[in-house]
Amino acid sequence: MSNKARQQAIRDVEAYVPPAVSFIDSEAPGEVFGENVFNQVVMQKRLPKSVYKSVTATIEHGAMLDPAVADAVASAMKDWALEKGATHYAHVFYPLTGLTAEKHDSFFEPIGDGTALAEFAGKTLTQGEPDASSFPNGGLRNTFEARGYTGWDVTSPAYVLENPNGNTLCIPTVFVSMTGEALDHKTPLLRSQQAMGTHAERILTLFGHTDPEHVVSYCGPEQEYFLVDRHFFLARPDLLNAGRTLFGAKPPKGQEFDDHYFGAIPERVLGFMMDTERELFKLGIPAKTRHNEVAPGQFEIAPMFEKANLAADHQQLLMTTFKTIAKKHGMECLFHEKPFQGVNGSGKHVNFSLGNSQVGSVFVPGDTPHENAQFLVFCAGVIRAVHTYAGLLRASVASATNDHRLGANEAPPAIISIFLGDQLADVFEQIAKGPATSSKGKGKMVIGVDTLPVLPTDPGDRNRTSPFAFTGNRFEFRAPGSMQSVAGPMTTINTIMADSLDYMATYLEAAVAEGTDFDQAVQTLLTEIINEHGSVVFNGDGYADAWPIEAEKRGLANLKTTLDALPELITEPAMELFEKYKVFNHREMHSRYEIGLEQYTLTIGVEARLTLELGTTVVLPAAVRHQTELALNIGALKAAGVETDTSTLDVVSAPLAELRAALVVLKDALDDDGHHEALAEAEHARNALLPAMSAVRAAADTLEEIVADDLWALPTYQEMLFIL
Ligand code: ADP
Ligand code: MG
Numbered sequence: 247m248s249n250k251a252r253q254q255a256i257r258d259v260e261a262y263v264p265p266a267v268s269f270i271d272s273e274a275p276g277e278v279f280g281e282n283v284f285n286q287v288v289m290q291k292r293l294p295k296s297v298y299k300s301v302t303a304t305i306e307h308g309a310m311l312d313p314a315v316a317d318a319v320a321s322a323m324k325d326w327a328l329e330k331g332a333t334h335y336a337h338v339f340y341p342l343t344g345l346t347a348e349k350h351d352s353f354f355e356p357i358g359d360g361t362a363l364a365e366f367a368g369k370t371l372t373q374g375e376p377d378a379s380s381f382p383n384g385g386l387r388n389t390f391e392a393r394g395y396t397g398w399d400v401t402s403p404a405y406v407l408e409n410p411n412g413n414t415l416c417i418p419t420v421f422v423s424m425t426g427e428a429l430d431h432k433t434p435l436l437r438s439q440q441a442m443g444t445h446a447e448r449i450l451t452l453f454g455h456t457d458p459e460h461v462v463s464y465c466g467p468e469q470e471y472f473l474v475d476r477h478f479f480l481a482r483p484d485l486l487n488a489g490r491t492l493f494g495a496k497p498p499k500g501q502e503f504d505d506h507y508f509g510a511i512p513e514r515v516l517g518f519m520m521d522t523e524r525e526l527f528k529l530g531i532p533a534k535t536r537h538n539e540v541a542p543g544q545f546e547i548a549p550m551f552e553k554a555n556l557a558a559d560h561q562q563l564l565m566t567t568f569k570t571i572a573k574k575h576g577m578e579c580l581f582h583e584k585p586f587q588g589v590n591g592s593g594k595h596v597n598f599s600l601g602n603s604q605v606g607s608v609f610v611p612g613d614t615p616h617e618n619a620q621f622l623v624f625c626a627g628v629i630r631a632v633h634t635y636a637g638l639l640r641a642s643v644a645s646a647t648n649d650h651r652l653g654a655n656e657a658p659p660a661i662i663s664i665f666l667g668d669q670l671a672d673v674f675e676q677i678a679k680g681p682a683t684s685s686k687g688k689g690k691m692v693i694g695v696d697t698l699p700v701l702p703t704d705p706g707d708r709n710r711t712s713p714f715a716f717t718g719n720r721f722e723f724r725a726p727g728s729m730q731s732v733a734g735p736m737t738t739i740n741t742i743m744a745d746s747l748d749y750m751a752t753y754l755e756a757a758v759a760e761g762t763d764f765d766q767a768v769q770t771l772l773t774e775i776i777n778e779h780g781s782v783v784f785n786g787d788g789y790a791d792a793w794p795i796e797a798e799k800r801g802l803a804n805l806k807t808t809l810d811a812l813p814e815l816i817t818e819p820a821m822e823l824f825e826k827y828k829v830f831n832h833r834e835m836h837s838r839y840e841i842g843l844e845q846y847t848l849t850i851g852v853e854a855r856l857t858l859e860l861g862t863t864v865v866l867p868a869a870v871r872h873q874t875e876l877a878l879n880i881g882a883l884k885a886a887g888v889e890t891d892t893s894t895l896d897v898v899s900a901p902l903a904e905l906r907a908a909l910v911v912l913k914d915a916l917d918d919d920g921h922h923e924a925l926a927e928a929e930h931a932r933n934a935l936l937p938a939m940s941a942v943r944a945a946a947d948t949l950e951e952i953v954a955d956d957l958w959a960l961p962t963y964q965e966m967l968f969i970l
Pocket of ligand 1: 464465466467468548549550551597598599607719720
């Protein structure tokens with residue numbers, strides 16, 4: 247990279263004209279919703295009645311799919327897709343890299359007379375065999391049985407993805423090994439959904455809902471992201487290859503003014519948002535809110551909540567769409583949890599609830615939650631689950647990239663606790679001592695201006711520092727990282743909820759069978775749970791220094807890094823839990839653990855090599871040139887007999903020496919490859935590579951503030967964050 251890269255990027259950014267976004271009427275977002283989705287409306291029109299009924303039973307009530315219907319669905323799907331201009335179909339799956347994978351095949355098969363016919367049999371729809379042996383499998387596949395199979399997920403509708411080079415029919419699928427073990431994010435989510443539903447229905451039955459509808463989990467993910475001009479992005483090999491800046495001094499003006507948060511959205515970004523929204527609408531993704539986030543260049547989108555499995559697929563599709571459309575607008579969309587050191591990172595808040603169309607969300611408290619026993623039982627279930635399996639929740643969000651964010655006083659700390667809000671906390675405090683007799687009501691906010699309406703205050707108020715918060719009609723898990731799939735956290739939430747609901751249903755069913763008064767049994771159960779698990783409830787400031795100390799006293803774990811969290815997956819109780827609810831067997835748990843370690847090591851390895859390369863080939867030469875110029879200048883001045891201050895030379899020479907030394911240490915750490923076990927390798931990455939990278943960066947960032955601007959090749963934080 248020449249030292250002109252940055253200057254050229256700045257000129258290119260200045261000259262860049264973003265594409266105009268104008269919507270012709272027929273393409274207004276409202277009109278196009280679901281246009282490219284093979285949804286139930288389309289199916290009802292195109293499928294024979296009996297087939298449609300059978301498919302709907304699977305989608306809505308979780309019934310087993312009748313294999314006989316596949317041919318009929320495949321044929322209708324193919325005709326529909328061809329009409330939409332599709333030439334290929336793809337089984338889309340979600341391997342444990344966290345990305346989305348697709349295997350494309352042509353619809354058209356030669357029929358021997360020189361022509362080709364569009365073929366798409368039920369068999370092709372339901373099962374695929376991608377040659378995908380290089381996806382991480384954590385030992386689940388030996389090379390001789392390296393095949394992985396994809397299987398149609400009827401509950402997530404197929405869609406047509408548009409592309410200037412031809413459209414593709416995309417079919418969401420699970421990805422499993424020959425022996426049926428999960429190699430992806432979707433399979434366990436579906437399994438956990440089933441387990442949670444079964445036990446939630448037992449609770450509803452106890453509360454008098456005869457034959458309750460299938461209970462599902464709903465998820466509404468809030469996605470934070472950064473946009474940077476692509477010219478700058480391309481001039482930053484670290485952003486390009488690692489997704490985050492490995493160098494960069496803090497800008498003179500950071501986010502301290504808070505002037506970006508909810509500020510006016512820049513015109514160019516608005517164009518991008520309108521464009522993405524329209525594309526998401528076509529794909530049936532209910533994108534709803536959009537606003538600026540805390541950091542400059544940071545934004546958020548929150549689609550409306552959907553069934554968790556669908557929300558997870560849509561979330562993945564949203565990320566792909568954002569990436570593609572950002573490019574079209576001359577920008578790069580960054581999903582990394584911490585693209586810029588010292589600037590707020592990005593999360594993906596997982597809002598979730600349980601329910602069905604009969605009862606809505608089971609977490610709706612009503613005006614007097616202390617009288618709403620069913621609501622209290624489900625909430626107690628959450629309290630018990632989060633307390634008992636806090637380590638698993640922490641492990642479900644563990645990654646090298648999210649480590650930069652958790653506990654950095656901008657995202658919840660790594661200590662998993664629950665925020666209940668004033669009203670609910672008060673109700674549970676009463677329950678701890680016996681029956682609850684009152685609920686703090688909604689207050690009224692008096693603004694003091696006669697023309698303004700009196701606003702109700704929300705008893706389920708907000709606390710943004712809690713990793714797990716009750717937010718009025720749902721819970722919000724705030725620890726997930728912006729880059730990760732929501733399927734992982736949702737799988738854990740479903741499974742630990744299945745365990746709590748199972749426990750409570752068993753307790754209550756036994757009490758009823760023994761003739762105990764039901765209300766009395768509920769009361770006793772709630773009191774027992776809050777007394778045993780109430781220590782996980784924390785309504786205070788999660789960023790305060792006192793909290794980790796207090797948390798330790800309460801016996802709550804503080805699993806700071808990924809390597810502290812991942813072993814939670816292979817503890818005996820964790821493996822028993824997932825096995826009991828048929829979400830993961832022991833082999834699958836071990837494979838997830840291994841893959842977690844492997845991904846961690848790979849991520850840090852790439853970053854370390856990039857740090858070494860950029861430090862050596864970009865930062866060091868710039869600093870040396872600067873030093874040489876200064877030295878020549880001082881020499882020339884001395885020769886001319888001009889009095890001169892040589893300390894300016896020391897100012898650059900000292901950090902330059904530090905940089906050189908740090909690069910040697912980093913290189914040695916990278917060359918030290920004597921760690922063969924996955925855990926030892928990961929520990930080496932954490933204990934040797936990360937500190938060595940930090941030392942290189944510290945010296946380089948000092949140099950950035952000293953070296954002549956025209957010699958500095960990397961676009962600065964100032965430029966990347968504030969020019970859009
Ligand atoms: P906030 O920023 O106040 O947390 P947002 O409006 O940004 O809220 O996002 C809230 C998210 O929660 C949205 O995705 C929304 O669809 C989702 N949500 C709302 N109600 C529920 C619910 N009952 N279950 C699951 N998710 C929900
Ligand atoms: Mg939000």
